[in-house]
Amino acid sequence: MSKYKPTIGIEIHTQLATKSKMFCGCDNDSRGAKPNTNICQVCYALPGSLPVVNRGAIAMAIKMAIGFNSKIADVTSFDRKNYFYPDSPKGYQITQMDQPIIQDGFVEILVDGEFKKIGIHHAHLEEDAGKLTHPEGSEYSLVDFNRAGTPLVEIVSEPDIKSPEEAKRFLQEIHNIVTSLGICNGDMEHGNFKFDLNVSISDTDELGTRVELKNLNSFRNAERALKYEIKRQEDMLAEGKVISQETRGWNDAKSKTFAQRSKEEANDYRYFPEPDLPPFNLDRDFVSDIQKEITVLPIEIRKDLNNLGLSVDDQDLLISQPNTASIFADARKILKKDNLSKKAVNWLVGDYQAIKSGLKKDKLSGGNLAELVGLVDSGEISSKIAKDIFRDVCEGDSPADIIVSKGLVLLSDDSQLEEIILKIINDNPKPTSDYRAGSEKVLGFFVGQVMKETKGQANPSKVNELVVKLLKG
């Protein structure tokens, strides 16, 4: 165990899944569009154009605030961050500095079976820049402004994270929240959810020098980069070297962090209040309407699943699939008992995941799943039959309807079964006398015969009980 303790703070950039861009009416989805075709005077920064705040982005930020247990600012305002770069059409980015819309919240992560709170310092709205490409061998670069003006929320954690594992769990939790609330599509490969990690180590109460690891976009790499960086800093301190405040990148192929920019090269962004957008009050009715839309938060689902004793992997799986989580929530409401609910989870994380993508239509409902679990539990159908009909259930049919139409109901009726058993006893005098002479093992023969006669639809425990009763005479 190292004597140095790491302190980690994280900034996450999430792209909002709004219909239009942050400050204009352009489509927020430019996939498949030719460069510079999804632009207007505002996002291309023609002279005289002015920004107008997208209400949909505000609504999503409010949802996020609810997910982060945050205060929703009464008054929020925008600021300008000035810098020259070809992908920045206005020469400044509109962001939030003084009065971010989300202030002071927390999320809970599950570490070693315990829930731990990680503070959210704030989260603010801003706009994305265009995209630069550098064609190989050419002396010029190209800019595509289709992405310019895409709404982003930057989430800034408190430095409450104490290990790479916690960092990973924190990132996953935030990802769960923003995807399950429909705020962000969470596509990390396309940069819709990416993060910067700030890490320092210290053997005293005072924080060490902070190093920023920039632009990571996978949970696994975040964990690896942090492990590497903490080790690097420990080694430096052990050798008596001084850690310098800098920005570093992560080289996946070499599994190493590498220096990018020192603090001295930092820009002066000349922040000041955006004069084209006056500060505005968040209407309480607007906020409470959004609150009503959110029925269940991922953390509530996690706590419930955790109480059921589900593994963290199963929890993650359900939470990361909002649709599956809602099927479960509905089923749980009907089933009520923990042991039955757990059976519903088993269906969802097992068979359902296996066949999901191959379904003609994915119409599994919580009600049908609960019914299926109930039918097995009451012995009306066997697990085998349940498995056989699960695909139909997933495609929207009610389990009760299926078993009726296919004649799959188990024979549990005593008189019907007794009639069959008596006939078998009469037809087989030898085994009958063997049993009566004390040979218990012939019992299996009789049960087998009954199952054969009923084509497997007899309730096995019932058959056992009746065979014994009738053989004993």
Added chain:
Amino acid sequence: MVDLNYLSIDAAHDMLVSGKVTAEDLVKFHLDKIKKLNPKVRSVITIDEKSAIDKAKAVDTKISEGKQIGLLEGIPYTAKEMFMAKGTKTTAASKILEDFIAPYSATAIRKLDEAGAILIAKVNQDEFAHGGSTENSAYHPTHNPWDLDRVPGGSSGGSAAAVAADMGIFSLGTDTGGSIRQPAAFCGVTGFKPSYGAVSRYGVISMASSFDCIGPISRSAKDTEIVFDAISGLDPRDSTSVDYKLDKPKEQLKAIYYEVGNEVDSLINNQNFNHLEVASTKPIKELGVTEESLAAYYILVPSEISSNLERYDGVRYGARTQNSSNLNETYTKTRGEFFGPEVKRRNLLGAYTLSAGYYDAYYKKAMQLRTMIKNRVNEVLDEYDVILVPTTIEPAFKIGSKADPVEMYKTDVLTVFANLAGVPSISIPFGFDESSGLPLGLQIIGKQGDDKKILEIAKTIQDATDYHKKVGEIKL
């Protein structure tokens, strides 16, 4: 032959409706004036002759079909180079936008289009509206129709000179610190800076977003009101636009007049203009905001300018240097070659006052000062319905006489406080400078949203006086 010289909007409208003149002839009359006078006045940058005549013909067709026309239909006007008008060259009088054609129209232009007014030309200004004399135009200075050796004022000097020379019946200008009112005063015409937000800024090149106001320059308060009614109102494309409940004034109004030591002082004393009583006269020092306003203005405005002008970087549109070998040079050389000296000065000043370490000492302090100035102006306006104060201390000065930028900044000393406070102010012609015979202006300043009130007062004063009817004779 009917006399088409110096028509008011009303008079022109009546002539159109009664058939005394066609819209085509009215437009051609003003285009001819441009052709005749502009070589001397040099107000116009681009004439839009063909499109103007086409639009006039459409109005004539409408009239001949016996259809009703609106008050502004067929009325020729000009607009400052700051205004985006689809298909027209829009340069902000800068080399950096020398060949820039506006691909869309400003809200004010669109509203005038819809009202049927006809844009005949785009007119000169100080580059990006940085200046008070129109000498900072990257193309050429404009000359004052009253005395061609003198400036028309600025930055909307092209607009004021055009109206004074009858090149169009009215013009649209922008006013960030006095840029409508000061040239209006220098050229003997009426210039109106509405309340901040009363007219949408959308599509008008930004100078300093929290100050910029759009307004008309015309030959009377009556014409001014007609244009203001057409262009004002809430615009969903401008988040700073405001839906003022514009009230007509109450019966008896009380004004305070601040003396500045020019001829206006003696003309105004003890005047009664029907419903307006000049109830108190005090030296300007007692208003206590003029010098302070200038100080706050020249920190806050360059700060906003430095940010608003970052988009002129040679990347997407406008001029780009031919002499760069890397990205940084593209920026520095483009902006170095195509921005004029005053634009560079303000960019540097603004970048400095916003920079880390100086923000608190300059920008933040100036913002606090702005609040104090606003409070002080409102305090006076709580006691009096309107503030009366001359628009400038001196009449129009000689071209080239104010080479020191700070001397030029000082010409705004009586106008900037209205921009800091966001209150409406109209400058009307009021008397003449004794030694030069040049026109002087009087400002009427009201509370934010009192636009209709001060227009009403301006009309009242113009009913009782004829300063606004005098025109400068151009020596050809």
